[in-house]
Amino acid sequence: MSLAIKVEHLTKRYGSITAVDDISFKVERGSVFAFLGPNGAGKSTTIGCLTAIHRKDSGTVLINGYELGQHDDDIRRSIGVVFQNSVLDGPLTVRENLRIRAAFYGLRDIDKRIRSLATLIGLTKFLDRRYGTLSGGQRRRVDIARALLHEPDILFLDEPTTGLDPQSREKVWETIYSLQAKIGLTVFLTTHYMEETENAAMVYVMDGGRIIAHDTPTGLRMHYSHDELRLVAKDLPVLRRKLDSSHIVYRIMRGTLVIQPGSSQEALQILERYKADLRDFEFRHGTMDDVFLALTGQVIREPAEERA
Numbered sequence: 001m002s003l004a005i006k007v008e009h010l011t012k013r014y015g016s017i018t019a020v021d022d023i024s025f026k027v028e029r030g031s032v033f034a035f036l037g038p039n040g041a042g043k044s045t046t047i048g049c050l051t052a053i054h055r056k057d058s059g060t061v062l063i064n065g066y067e068l069g070q071h072d073d074d075i076r077r078s079i080g081v082v083f084q085n086s087v088l089d090g091p092l093t094v095r096e097n098l099r100i101r102a103a104f105y106g107l108r109d110i111d112k113r114i115r116s117l118a119t120l121i122g123l124t125k126f127l128d129r130r131y132g133t134l135s136g137g138q139r140r141r142v143d144i145a146r147a148l149l150h151e152p153d154i155l156f157l158d159e160p161t162t163g164l165d166p167q168s169r170e171k172v173w174e175t176i177y178s179l180q181a182k183i184g185l186t187v188f189l190t191t192h193y194m195e196e197t198e199n200a201a202m203v204y205v206m207d208g209g210r211i212i213a214h215d216t217p218t219g220l221r222m223h224y225s226h227d228e229l230r231l232v233a234k235d236l237p238v239l240r241r242k243l244d245s246s247h248i249v250y251r252i253m254r255g256t257l258v259i260q261p262g263s264s265q266e267a268l269q270i271l272e273r274y275k276a277d278l279r280d281f282e283f284r285h286g287t288m289d290d291v292f293l294a295l296t297g298q299v300i301r302e303p304a305e306e307r308a
């Protein structure tokens with residue numbers, strides 16, 4: 001598969017601070033590429049460099065075959081960017097906002113392009129409503145339409161669902177994956193929601209300006225997370241003695257026995273063996289949150305309350 005983005009030894013400094021420190025990666029055309037990192041990791045600066053907003057200090061960047069620093073206007077014409085904060089005007093309708101932005105690109109049949117995007121992204125019902133009156137999820141879909149007006153090959157999304165409720169986040173991602181499938185769009189995203197990386201072709205984790213790990217979501221979970229089996233005993237001391245006699249390693253968390261089985265099959269064997277001693281249990285596969293915590297020692301968002 002051909003490459004949409006190729007980055008080699010990219011570095012960006014602000015005075016004595018190195019925000020992006022000699023990073024390299026590739027993005028396959030037509031894929032979803034996830035870029036993760038805690039606040040201050042350098043991921044937004046990286047997107048700023050790739051989209052020709054910031055000037056890099058060193059390194060080579062190719063976007064759609066165009067070299068950053070040499071063909072920046074060509075790069076800007078071939079990409080779309082959705083920022084964390086919208087650049088659209090609240091008092092104007094969706095249609096008016098899109099018309100104004102389309103004029104920047106010198107598009108000939110603006111209304112036809114807007115109608116096409118409205119159908120593709122699902123904006124038809126609120127095209128003539130004021131942007132500021134829309135829900136968060138609706139506004140974000142309009143932001144995506146604005147970024148796609150000039151038919152770019154690559155869409156950059158900088159934390160596109162931050163602040164949205166779960167239902168709105170799901171609708172936004174339905175839109176993004178539909179676009180990828182229908183028009184072969186390459187999607188480069190940053191996100192604070194680990195579950196949003198599960199459908200990415202490749203995930204890169206950044207911390208302190210450096211890339212500290214990369215793999216498929218499955219590969220990252222395999223290397224940096226673990227499954228957990230939580231047991232609620234009818235009689236805790238009795239079950240502990242039985243586990244000790246079988247040399248099963250566990251820890252106690254708020255009265256719950258926590259075991260890290262080597263596989264789902266091993267978890268089933270433990271449950272079958274000690275089912276008469278159990279009042280309740282929970283089995284949980286390793287998650288991308290576990291991966292992030294293991295790699296950076298930080299939690300991007302507050303974890304859900306543990307269940308006993």
